Amino acid sequence: MAANPHAEHLQELLEDLNEPQREAVTHGEGPLLILAGAGSGKTRVLAHRIAFLIYTDQAQAGEILAITFTNKAASEMRERVERLLGHATRGMWLMTFHSACARILRAEAVRLGYTRQFTIYDQADSRRLAKRSADAVGVDPKRYTPAAVLNQISAAKNKLIDVDDYRRQAASPFEEMIGEVYDIYQRDLVRMNAMDFDDLLFRTVNLLELFEEARERYRVTFRHVLVDEYQDTNHAQYRLLQLLAGGGAPPKRGREAGDGEPAYARPVGHRNLAVVGDDAQSIYGFRGADIENILRFQDDFPDARVVKLEQNYRSTETILQAANSVIANNRGQIGKKLWSELGQGEQIQMRALQDEHAEARYVVGEIQRLVDEGASRAEIAVLYRTNAMSRVIEDALVRSEIAYQVIGGTKFYERAEIKDAIAYLTLLANPYDVVSFTRVANSPRRGIGATTLARVTAHAAAMDISVWEAAARPQEVPGLGSAAVKALGRFMASMAELRAMTGAEPFGGEGEDEARVAQLTADAPGDEPQRGGQGVPIAELLEAVLAQSGYIEALEAERSIEAQGRIENLEQLVEVGREFDEAEQDAEPTLERFLQEVALVADADTRSDDEGLVTLMTLHNAKGLEYPTVFITGLEDGVFPHSRAIDEGGLEEERRLFYVGVTRAMRKLYLTYARRRAVFGAQSYGMPSRFLTEIPGDLLDEGTEGFGAGAFTPSLARGGETAWSAGAGQVKAARGERAASASFRLGEDVVHAAFGDGVVTGVEPDGVIVVRFAGDGSERKLMAEYAPVTKR
DNA sequence: ATCCTGATTTTTTTT
DNA sequence: AAATCAGGAT
Numbered sequence: 001m002a003a004n005p006h007a008e009h010l011q012e013l014l015e016d017l018n019e020p021q022r023e024a025v026t027h028g029e030g031p032l033l034i035l036a037g038a039g040s041g042k043t044r045v046l047a048h049r050i051a052f053l054i055y056t057d058q059a060q061a062g063e064i065l066a067i068t069f070t071n072k073a074a075s076e077m078r079e080r081v082e083r084l085l086g087h088a089t090r091g092m093w094l095m096t097f098h099s100a101c102a103r104i105l106r107a108e109a110v111r112l113g114y115t116r117q118f119t120i121y122d123q124a125d126s127r128r129l130a131k132r133s134a135d136a137v138g139v140d141p142k143r144y145t146p147a148a149v150l151n152q153i154s155a156a157k158n159k160l161i162d163v164d165d166y167r168r169q170a171a172s173p174f175e176e177m178i179g180e181v182y183d184i185y186q187r188d189l190v191r192m193n194a195m196d197f198d199d200l201l202f203r204t205v206n207l208l209e210l211f212e213e214a215r216e217r218y219r220v221t222f223r224h225v226l227v228d229e230y231q232d233t234n235h236a237q238y239r240l241l242q243l244l245a246g247g248g249a250p251p252k253r254g255r256e257a258g259d260g261e262p263a264y265a266r267p268v269g270h271r272n273l274a275v276v277g278d279d280a281q282s283i284y285g286f287r288g289a290d291i292e293n294i295l296r297f298q299d300d301f302p303d304a305r306v307v308k309l310e311q312n313y314r315s316t317e318t319i320l321q322a323a324n325s326v327i328a329n330n331r332g333q334i335g336k337k338l339w340s341e342l343g344q345g346e347q348i349q350m351r352a353l354q355d356e357h358a359e360a361r362y363v364v365g366e367i368q369r370l371v372d373e374g375a376s377r378a379e380i381a382v383l384y385r386t387n388a389m390s391r392v393i394e395d396a397l398v399r400s401e402i403a404y405q406v407i408g409g410t411k412f413y414e415r416a417e418i419k420d421a422i423a424y425l426t427l428l429a430n431p432y433d434v435v436s437f438t439r440v441a442n443s444p445r446r447g448i449g450a451t452t453l454a455r456v457t458a459h460a461a462a463m464d465i466s467v468w469e470a471a472a473r474p475q476e477v478p479g480l481g482s483a484a485v486k487a488l489g490r491f492m493a494s495m496a497e498l499r500a501m502t503g504a505e506p507f508g509g510e511g512e513d514e515a516r517v518a519q520l521t522a523d524a525p526g527d528e529p530q531r532g533g534q535g536v537p538i539a540e541l542l543e544a545v546l547a548q549s550g551y552i553e554a555l556e557a558e559r560s561i562e563a564q565g566r567i568e569n570l571e572q573l574v575e576v577g578r579e580f581d582e583a584e585q586d587a588e589p590t591l592e593r594f595l596q597e598v599a600l601v602a603d604a605d606t607r608s609d610d611e612g613l614v615t616l617m618t619l620h621n622a623k624g625l626e627y628p629t630v631f632i633t634g635l636e637d638g639v640f641p642h643s644r645a646i647d648e649g650g651l652e653e654e655r656r657l658f659y660v661g662v663t664r665a666m667r668k669l670y671l672t673y674a675r676r677r678a679v680f681g682a683q684s685y686g687m688p689s690r691f692l693t694e695i696p697g698d699l700l701d702e703g704t705e706g707f708g709a710g711a712f713t714p715s716l717a718r719g720g721e722t723a724w725s726a727g728a729g730q731v732k733a734a735r736g737e738r739a740a741s742a743s744f745r746l747g748e749d750v751v752h753a754a755f756g757d758g759v760v761t762g763v764e765p766d767g768v769i770v771v772r773f774a775g776d777g778s779e780r781k782l783m784a785e786y787a788p789v790t791k792r
Numbered sequence: 793a794t795c796c797t798g799a800t801t802t803t804t805t806t807t
Numbered sequence: 808a809a810a811t812c813a814g815g816a817t
Contacts, residue, residue, distance in 0.1 A: 284805080386805075604807095639804095
């Protein structure tokens with residue numbers, strides 16, 4: 001790089017980076033692990049590194065694959081890179097794992113037996129399908145909710161365990177049952193030409209393992225792979241990276257590797273893999289994230305360059321000290337100590353409030369005060385453990401007329417009318433999609449009831465044809481009355497008309513199967529669609545759907561405020577379609593691309609940077625963000641840490657979540673808890689969160705002002721009092737006295753309040769015991785001291 | 793096929 | 808407290 005034409009830019013690029021940051025940015029080829037503490041400028045490092053690779057001609061834009069955690073983070077990253085480069089970054093793959101996989105699969109799905117129009121099911125869709133499959137197996141839905149069943153399947157998929165492997169490994173009646181459900185569930189997905197979120201990863205791994213040609217092509221294409229938030233990758237994602245970048249060590253986790261190791265497992269490939277993460281911020285274990293991925297990166301790549309970023313540019317020292325001392329209670333982490341030059345700053349405000357309403361009033365009162373003093377509402381975030389907790393705070397904000405936004409919870413795309421409209425489009429694109437068909441067929445009501453639907457779908461399954469085809473020729477469906485035949489005929493006629501608008505081949509006539517077969521055998525999957533796709537603009541199609549289907553008409557007939565709101569939501573959706581049409585001018589705005597984009601929006605993507613909006617969200621959604629002022633609410637044992645986490649040994653992850661929350665704050669941090677809180681409508685009383693006791697007392701201001709100070713703002717320093725109203729003697733009492741724990745021995749018989757009889761199969765440090773329960777054969781980790789478990 | 797009502801459940805966290 | 812669901816009446 002002696003006479004680099006970009007020399008000037010290069011220097012500028014490296015100018016205001018600190019030493020380790022610069023080391024990470026300028027690292028050349030080969031594996032790179034960046035351990036980036038909270039607020040240490042990792043996004044900046046990633047953006048600069050991408051720009052550096054391009055400036056030094058180590059990569060073209062099109063040779064870079066950069067994975068972020070959310071779409072929002074991806075577009076922010078793209079902006080930064082473009083600002084650094086001074087030009088657009090077309091062709092650079094900067095997106096989430098799921099988006100990247102969906103994009104690859106669109107081009108290659110044919111090789112795996114799907115058409116490129118395959119549907120992506122979101123969690124709600126998947127759950128409905130899981131419920132159907134569980135019903136078919138005869139699973140008692142009281143005992144195992146569809147969500148729980150789906151979780152099991154999802155966990156298996158995240159570990160790349162397919163149906164056959166799962167059933168072979170099943171070690172309990174419970175697992176055998178889940179295996180049966182998994183089997184049906186997966187068959188249904190394939191038959192419907194659909195994938196759930198986990199399939200996007202799983203099938204991409206399949207593709208790269210099975211087809212050497214594709215594997216080599218993508219390896220060559222992505223000469224440099226960068227991954228943000230590496231601590232939250234799961235096994236499937238790990239495997240995917242290995243296939244793309246070439247592994248270091250062969251796979252040791254997952255299934256048996258050994259001698260007969262397949263070719264793809266061997267460490268070939270460019271190994272230009274740069275990952276950024278912070279093990280202290282791993283908070284997605286519940287959805288399969290494997291913290292071991294980051295902890296063992298150096299085992300996978302013994303020659304990896306390791307860079308630690310420990311200087312924090314975000315928070316005051318007070319906030320960092322609190323975060324450091326809390327996280328010190330976790331074990332088995334990569335040692336890191338955050339420090340800052342921003343000075344001590346203000347004390348952390350801690351408050352105990354009467355109940356959740358008082359808590360909300362306190363938070364809103366403080367927000368009011370800060371805004372009066374000149375703060376922008378956009379500088380303030382209120383965080384909580386579960387989505388349901390937003391409501392009380394929202395009420396208080398509304399009452400005080402403070403503008404706010406809620407991230408997550410009931411999303412726009414989860415509203416019934418939006419899902420209906422999307423389901424119409426999905427069915428038009430993918431005539432095999434039974435879930436969309438059943439959703440849409442009788443909505444609005446047109447006399448196609450549950451029995452009719454069941455007969456049609458059963459017929460389709462029996463004849464091995466698409467639902468569309470079955471519904472299009474209703475007279476062939478056994479058992480249908482003449483009214484049902486007529487209703488179906490009318491419905492399908494208008495659907496056929498709408499499908500014609502999309503420019504897709506007509507469907508449901510005789511030659512249908514050839515259509516899929518032709519698509520499946522069409523070789524040479526490329527990056528562009530083989531034909532067609534130039535159909536109508538999405539907005540136009542949507543309007544036609546809503547009119548033709550009688551959907552809008554039915555809502556108008558209702559004449560209710562609620563229906564009016566739904567109509568407005570649908571208008572908003574049409575607007576989304578219009579924006580998509582305009583944004584895609586160069587590429588063809590195909591229906592499937594639109595549906596894919598809609599399916600993969602995350603809560604966090606909907607965040608607005610609008611000035612003047614206070615932001616409310618869960619702690620999970622706050623990952624990666626920062627605010628001058630942060631409120632963390634609901635700091636009670638059982639709420640945060642969540643009771644289920646306490647029961648199941650998830651305390652360390654909860655603690656990391658708290659760490660994430662604390663480190664979002666730049667200058668002011670508020671921690672609040674309520675003594676009494678309504679849970680499911682019933683009142684419950686909780687102790688202050690144990691995390692509060694892990695913060696050194698001198699960092700906290702417990703508020704002495706105000707009426708009945710002692711009564712409502714108990715002090716950690718004070719103590720001795722007995723009841724709640726007398727102060728938080730409990731907090732002090734709790735400090736340091738948690739260590740004592742009931743001891744269980746290996747092999748001991750125990751009884752759990754919820755799970756019933758079980759036996760201790762493992763004893764771990766920190767009072768964690770492993771118990772296998774007779775009821776369902778499940779094995780759970782419990783905190784001996786806190787879980788409702790006794791010796792028998 | 794559709795509507796109503798009472799019972800049951802829901803709350804972790806999410807791509 | 809709200810939402811979904813099952814069962815039964817129309």
